[in-house]
Amino acid sequence: MSFPEHVLRDKPWNKGKLVGQKAPLKQEQIWSIRIRLEMGKKLRDLALFNLALDSKLRGCDLVKLSVRDVSRCDDILERSQVVQQKTKRPVMFEITKKTRESLSEWIISKGLKSLDYLFPSNQKINEHITTRQYSRLVDNWVSSIGLDHTAYGTHSMRRTKPTILYKQTKNLRAVQILLGHSRLESTVRYLGVEIDDALELSEQLEI
Numbered sequence: 001m002s003f004p005e006h007v008l009r010d011k012p013w014n015k016g017k018l019v020g021q022k023a024p025l026k027q028e029q030i031w032s033i034r035i036r037l038e039m040g041k042k043l044r045d046l047a048l049f050n051l052a053l054d055s056k057l058r059g060c061d062l063v064k065l066s067v068r069d070v071s072r073c074d075d076i077l078e079r080s081q082v083v084q085q086k087t088k089r090p091v092m093f094e095i096t097k098k099t100r101e102s103l104s105e106w107i108i109s110k111g112l113k114s115l116d117y118l119f120p121s122n123q124k125i126n127e128h129i130t131t132r133q134y135s136r137l138v139d140n141w142v143s144s145i146g147l148d149h150t151a152y153g154t155h156s157m158r159r160t161k162p163t164i165l166y167k168q169t170k171n172l173r174a175v176q177i178l179l180g181h182s183r184l185e186s187t188v189r190y191l192g193v194e195i196d197d198a199l200e201l202s203e204q205l206e207i
Helices: 005-009 027-039 043-055 097-110 131-144 154-169 172-179 184-191 193-203
Strands: 079-083 090-094
Touching: 027 043, 027 131, 043 090, 043 097, 043 131, 043 154, 090 172, 131 154, 154 172, 154 184, 172 184
Parallel strands: none
Antiparallel strands: 079 090
16 A cells, blocks of 8 residues: 655654653652762753752743842842743742752853853853753753653653642642642642542552
């Protein structure tokens, strides 16, 4: 049987790829990646990795951050706020001690100024790294500790801290605020908590 040329040429975009929600990182995986970046002296990657976890921002918002978004008078802020590109809604996030330290070291080493992009492009002047470049970095990070990179992505970084927080506190409202969701239902779907909770309850029931 012969097929039209366009059928042979146009392969499905998801052929051979794992499709669906990307998995969040576990705490031991976070530590493993962080240690590798620290040992490799990868200052930019370490700062980006730490800030991605703390900020819980989408990739499009994360890569566009400027130095002044996280710093005032050469001091790294403990909290910051940005307006999300997708929703046009402001969202606040914490900047923990480890992240502040890695950001400070990166900014000083690169000689970045207040109006500069926090993660500037190496190819284009006055531009930031692209979301595609960020995605490739995430692939490299998870692959470096033996994980299948197709199961993870930039949304893994966004989902990691909220997932850990929910498992520890079961506080959906707090997670909703941190993710900048307008509806609680969106947070439930995003974390898949209904499925997890249902399974946990079922596992505890012996019949």
